[in-house]
Amino acid sequence: MTILEFFLWSLLKVVVVIVVFLLGVAYTVLLERKLVGRIQNRWGPSRVGWFGILQPLVDGAKSFLKEDIIPTGVYRPLYILAPIIALSCALISISVVPFGDPGVTGSGGFHFFQIADVNVGLLVILGITSIGVYGIALAGWSSNNKYSLLGSLRSSAQLISYELALGLSLVGVVMRAGSLNLRVIVESQAHRGILSWNLFGGLQFVAFFIYLMAAYAETNRSPFDLPEAESELTAGYHTEYSSMKFAMFFMAEYGNMITVGCVATLLFLGGWTSPFGDLIHLPDFFLVRALLPICWFVFKVFTFLFLYVWVRGTLPRFRYDQLMNFGWRYLMPLAILNIVATSLWLAYR
Amino acid sequence: MHLILFIVFAGLCLAGAVNLLLQSHPISSALSLIVVMVSLAVLYLLLGAEFLAAAQVIVYAGAIMVLFTFVVMLLNAGREERTRGSYAARLVGFPAVAVILGIIATVILKAQGLGSAGLRDDITSTQELSAVLFTKLLLPFEVTSVLILIAILGAVALARHGDGEGTPGK
Numbered sequence: 001m002t003i004l005e006f007f008l009w010s011l012l013k014v015v016v017v018i019v020v021f022l023l024g025v026a027y028t029v030l031l032e033r034k035l036v037g038r039i040q041n042r043w044g045p046s047r048v049g050w051f052g053i054l055q056p057l058v059d060g061a062k063s064f065l066k067e068d069i070i071p072t073g074v075y076r077p078l079y080i081l082a083p084i085i086a087l088s089c090a091l092i093s094i095s096v097v098p099f100g101d102p103g104v105t106g107s108g109g110f111h112f113f114q115i116a117d118v119n120v121g122l123l124v125i126l127g128i129t130s131i132g133v134y135g136i137a138l139a140g141w142s143s144n145n146k147y148s149l150l151g152s153l154r155s156s157a158q159l160i161s162y163e164l165a166l167g168l169s170l171v172g173v174v175m176r177a178g179s180l181n182l183r184v185i186v187e188s189q190a191h192r193g194i195l196s197w198n199l200f201g202g203l204q205f206v207a208f209f210i211y212l213m214a215a216y217a218e219t220n221r222s223p224f225d226l227p228e229a230e231s232e233l234t235a236g237y238h239t240e241y242s243s244m245k246f247a248m249f250f251m252a253e254y255g256n257m258i259t260v261g262c263v264a265t266l267l268f269l270g271g272w273t274s275p276f277g278d279l280i281h282l283p284d285f286f287l288v289r290a291l292l293p294i295c296w297f298v299f300k301v302f303t304f305l306f307l308y309v310w311v312r313g314t315l316p317r318f319r320y321d322q323l324m325n326f327g328w329r330y331l332m333p334l335a336i337l338n339i340v341a342t343s344l345w346l347a348y349r
Numbered sequence: 350m351h352l353i354l355f356i357v358f359a360g361l362c363l364a365g366a367v368n369l370l371l372q373s374h375p376i377s378s379a380l381s382l383i384v385v386m387v388s389l390a391v392l393y394l395l396l397g398a399e400f401l402a403a404a405q406v407i408v409y410a411g412a413i414m415v416l417f418t419f420v421v422m423l424l425n426a427g428r429e430e431r432t433r434g435s436y437a438a439r440l441v442g443f444p445a446v447a448v449i450l451g452i453i454a455t456v457i458l459k460a461q462g463l464g465s466a467g468l469r470d471d472i473t474s475t476q477e478l479s480a481v482l483f484t485k486l487l488l489p490f491e492v493t494s495v496l497i498l499i500a501i502l503g504a505v506a507l508a509r510h511g512d513g514e515g516t517p518g519k
Contacts, residue, residue, distance in 0.1 A: 156415055
């Protein structure tokens with residue numbers, strides 16, 4: 001494979017992944033509105049297209065066409081930079097996620113189903129997520145609005161606190177796989193299907209629980225959505241944003257949800273591998289071997305997103321001191337205990 | 350390719366550092382510092398230290414600088430006031446800095462000479478790094494972690510002390 005071919009294939013991969021990712025974001029919004037609607041015993045969006053299936057496209061067009069208002073009191077450079085940081089961080093982190101069987105390769109061992117195979121892929125995702133905080137922090141500060149500032153202060157503090165628990169909860173998984181490479185981590189739980197997933201066979205359910213809680217806090221989702229608590233802060237950090245800039249924050253939030261779901265799938269639910277493991281032999285047919293793993297992956301991420309929405313429709317919002325107490329005094333010690341227990345178990349085995 | 354990347358990110362790093370000094374607003378300075386940190390991470394990556402690069406982004410750009418901006422936002426620090434600077438400080442300061450830089454440079458050059466930095470493709474894996482860290486450099490590593498632990502305990506003690514009522518567990 002020549003350099004030009006490699007470049008063109010990679011470009012194609014990037015374009016396809018970004019388009020699919022953004023479509024996924026749009027339809028996650030619809031999924032959430034429909035599901036929350038059903039939970040609250042109403043229909044949700046149902047007018048545009050069949051069962052409201054075209055609603056996200058109309059919403060997108062609306063965001064594009066609305067007037068873009070920039071208040072006079074804002075600090076312009078950062079006010080404009082903030083949504084760009086938020087959205088680009090959400091888009092970049094998907095690039096290291098492997099979403100299909102790496103055994104299916106093109107000529108010269110070219111991988112179709114991952115944009116970049118990085119040795120420290122897990123750390124890259126954590127790093128980019130931690131940079132994404134600046135989008136929210138700067139948005140609140142540059143808006144020159146008390147609600148926005150309070151929202152972004154809450155968000156920064158919350159993200160710093162829960163990042164620790166999040167990072168520590170992943171250590172057990174990394175120790176079990178012996179690598180930070182996402183592909184290797186998935187392959188370490190591929191052999192016996194559901195029994196060798198880290199969630200069940202790896203006895204990492206405590207870590208999964210911690211990851212779940214921390215992920216909800218990291219993505220500012222209910223029940224930890226204090227940075228945008230409507231009843232206290234109007235809309236939190238994006239109070240002063242309108243039209244496409246607001247839509248960018250919105251897309252970043254749902255993009256982060258999907259990324260977090262991808263990471264949970266890769267680390268705890270066996271990634272693209274089938275839950276039946278080697279029990280069922282796939283026919284040696286190229287399309288089946290290429291597409292079925294992707295279907296499993298998408299299905300697992302979808303389950304995670306469903307859980308997200310379900311939790312949002314069920315649990316009330318935490319109070320801020322409860323949130324901080326929970327993070328520092330329960331989740332973090334629990335995560336450390338999990339690391340100790342996992343390493344003892346691995347050493348004993 | 351490596352050389353181009355090196356020049357771009359070294360330039361970005363220096364520009365960020367200069368901008369950090371020139372900006373009068375604390376937030377702008379903090380943001381310039383983030384640019385410096387991230388470009389440093391890319392330079393580490395060019396030297397084949399991928400774990401260090403990722404840790405640099407997570408720890409410095411992602412945690413410490415968030416705390417910085419958090420504090421700046423919380424205090425809502427205004428623009429700093431520009432002073433002309435004292436005449437004596439300028440008279441002594443610039444030569445002193447030049448002399449100290451000269452001394453450091455000569456000592457380093459004496460010790461290891463003018464080598465070339467190894468911009469390269471091969472990457473030091475996390476396994477190799479931790480093998481060295483937990484065998485050869487175990488003592489310094491552990492001493493550093495104890496040092497950090499002491500700092501944490503100190504911070505907690507100070508925060509507890511400030512709470513006049515002394516309500517434990519709050």
